[in-house]
Amino acid sequence: MGERYLMKGNEAIAEAALRAGCRCYFGYPITPQTEIAHYMAKKMPKVGGSFVQAESETAAINMVYGAASTGVRVMTSSSSPGISLKQEGISYISCAELPAVIVNIVRCGPGLGGILPAQGDYFQAVKGGGHGDYKMVVLAPLSVQELYELTVEAFNIADKYRILTMIMGDGILGQMMEMVEFKEEENIVRGDKSWATTGTNMERDKNVVTSIYIEPEVLEQHNLKLQAKYKMIEENEVRVESYNCEDADIIVVAFGTIARIVSNVIKQAEKEGIKVGLIRPITLWPFPKEEFEKYAKVPKAFLTVELNAGQMVEDVRLAVNGRKPVYFYGRMGGMIPKEAEILDKIKEILK
Structure with missing residues (x-):
């Protein structure tokens, strides 16, 4: 029997991320997910991690790009309009094949929308809200317990495939309180990080993380590589x-x-x-x-x-x-x- 707590959904996501080894969080407050940032601001320094409230959603997603390039487990969270602002960075991160987790506690819309529950971001999440032929794994919990479990799983999937993974909930799930049972020890699956930009120490060739492929033949080959990875995910990660x-x-x-x-x-x-x-x-x-x-x-x-x-x-x-x-x-x-x-x-x- 693990630890049991009565927790708000947003807090369960943040606690799950910390238990999954997330050590960098970059975000910007927007209801109905702001408690994630609050929790991270309080707890991240205690585990030796970094919390930054960025000046905008655009800045936050680019901070994710930078941190993910070093191989660290990193997360950002927002709500619908904020996720829209992150789309360019999401496409760049996807092209660079960097693992990270994004949380979208969805607002109703279009436009600014209200903080009541909605699922209007489905197309944006699963069809690719940014430019280009990319995919994200998108997980849809239905309880606070699943918010916890699937957040841990999101980090494992992201690392395993070097892909962005999104947790998509809504205002009810983010704000409601339910009993959550945490495991005594999380099943952490870390992927190979030999590609990360951690410094060469003069012992190996330098790593380059990029989303710029100008030559059409090279870009097509990179796209084909991505599509092959997506096919593998479709075969192995359906839930x-x-x-x-x-x-x-x-x-x-x-x-x-x-x-x-x-x-x-x-x-x-x-x-x-x-x-x-x-x-x-x-x-x-x-x-x-x-x-x-x-x-x-x-x-x-x-x-x-x-x-x-x-x-x-x-x-x-x-x-x-x-x-x-x-x-x-x-x-x-x-x-x-x-x-x-x-x-x-x-x-x-x-x-």
Whole structure:
């Protein structure tokens, strides 16, 4: 039995990062994730790390670039508009193949948005919000316990593949308090850091970290190398949870906070003789396409429920590939669907 604490989601992320060996944090305050920076400012000096409140989100992501180049475990966090400002740096870091973790506690939007929960940043996260053909691993927790566990995992994945890994939550997950059980010792998987710019000590050739490839032939080869790495990640790092899908009348697809609500909808539907399954992508990228292959012929239809105008539904439709109808139900602006709304939509589809 490990240590147990009642913690706010944002604080659990920060504590998990420290336990995972994060020793550099660069960020800029923006609700609803500011507690991550507060926690890091208090705790990072105690473990011999560096905390810097940057002058802007743009500065913060470029500090991440510099620290990651030395091989240290580094993290930044922000919320939707701040993540938008980081996009150029995210693309540069991706091209340079540097491991780091980014936390996005999503606001509703577009624009400045409010601090209430939303999932409108799905496209930005999984399709690449910056320029060029790059990918990030995107993890979507649904509880404070998972915020902790997946933050540790994010650092391991980042190191293993030299890739940016994003934790994507929302205002509910960041602000809510739940019991968290921490392990006595974390499973830390550190990748090879022979590429890092730590000084040669006159004993080896110098390392160069760059995201500049001017010659088209060289840039194409670098891109092909990146795509091969992404394919390897798709084969090895998919995480998904399925429930009640074997002979479901309808399968609902949801991630994060909405998946918690759908769990209660399943119980309500069962009382009315409707069997509802749930597929919960935990990695939004790589997307769990094979899970849809497995259950594609089972239900009468699929329904995605999201806190946006319809984003993940496009990936669900690609995965189902026309074998069954795929419907969408969403709320925006920080509005959260009630269980009855989702159940009514299920009944409407099954008429």
